[in-house]
Amino acid sequence: MWRRFAHLSLSISRTKLQSLVRDPTVLKLINTFSSDAGNDGVASSRKPFITFVLGGPGSGKGTQCEKIASIFGFAHLSAGELLREEMSSPSENGELIRNVIKEGKIVPSAITISLIKRAINSATSDKILIDGFPRSEENRIAFEKIIGVEPDLVIFFECPEEEMVKRILGRNQGRIDDNMETIRKRLKVFEDLNMPVVEHYSSKGKVHKITATGTVDEIFERVRQVFASLRYLKACLSF
Ligand SMILES: Nc1ncnc2c1ncn2[C@@H]1O[C@H](COP(=O)(O)OP(=O)(O)OP(=O)(O)O)[C@@H](O)[C@H]1O
Numbered sequence: 569m570w571r572r573f574a575h576l577s578l579s580i581s582r583t584k585l586q587s588l589v590r591d592p593t594v595l596k597l598i599n600t601f602s603s604d605a606g607n608d609g610v611a612s613s614r615k616p617f618i619t620f621v622l623g624g625p626g627s628g629k630g631t632q633c634e635k636i637a638s639i640f641g642f643a644h645l646s647a648g649e650l651l652r653e654e655m656s657s658p659s660e661n662g663e664l665i666r667n668v669i670k671e672g673k674i675v676p677s678a679i680t681i682s683l684i685k686r687a688i689n690s691a692t693s694d695k696i697l698i699d700g701f702p703r704s705e706e707n708r709i710a711f712e713k714i715i716g717v718e719p720d721l722v723i724f725f726e727c728p729e730e731e732m733v734k735r736i737l738g739r740n741q742g743r744i745d746d747n748m749e750t751i752r753k754r755l756k757v758f759e760d761l762n763m764p765v766v767e768h769y770s771s772k773g774k775v776h777k778i779t780a781t782g783t784v785d786e787i788f789e790r791v792r793q794v795f796a797s798l799r800y801l802k803a804c805l806s807f
Pocket residue numbers: 623624625626627628629630631632648700735736738739740780781782783784787
């Protein structure tokens with residue numbers, strides 16, 4: 569296959585390309601865009617390319633996901649947003665979700681995963697950003713079991729607590745959990761339950777840690793480089 573690259577003046581060595589082709593994320597990129605293989609958990613005839621976007625409350629996940637979605641053509645699924653919509657609809661789980669969110673705790677996996685699964689199945693892109701999920705190791709294990717896939721990539725926004733608190737208190741969207749009492753609980757849940765998920769995927773080499781301080785555009789420039797390099801590799805490897 570290397571002859572296919574011969575006419576390109578790529579500043580990337582053959583050895584590097586060979587190692588990239590063995591990289592699971594790159595292999596998945598190629599499969600996502602060129603195969604019809606499906607899986608049992610989601611109805612798509614293609615395997616979606618799944619990115620988990622993690623970070624503490626107020627670290628900027630939603631803000632950055634919107635930019636990734638518009639520039640790189642991803643579908644943006646926010647687990648928190650799906651739960652808020654469910655909470656506001658005449659759903660049998662509405663009251664439970666409201667109480668859990670108000671307490672800064674984690675909604676049972678079965679509820680969140682069924683909302684995520686439905687959203688993946690109706691997404692118009694096979695490149696999916698799942699924002700703010702999994703929140704715990706229990707969430708993660710349940711997702712991998714029910715959906716039958718692991719994420720291809722994990723973006724982790726690292727942000728100091730005082731900055732996250734400042735951002736949340738300035739958000740002004742009327743969220744029932746954007747108050748100091750709930751914020752303290754959310755920060756503790758993040759450290760105790762969400763960080764082990766980041767550590768799990770770090771040990772598998774899937775995490776891209778992004779420093780989440782600075783302006784929205786400065787942070788997006790760091791994020792953009794991760795996705796631009798994936799897009800570049802796809803372009804190199806799939807023609
Ligand atoms: N780099 C930034 N500098 C200043 N404010 C920011 C920055 N990024 C996002 N914000 C603002 O901070 C608030 C929180 O951002 P955002 O909603 O994207 O965070 P989040 O990680 O999705 O939070 P949550 O986990 O609570 O949903 C928003 O009001 C957003 O406009």
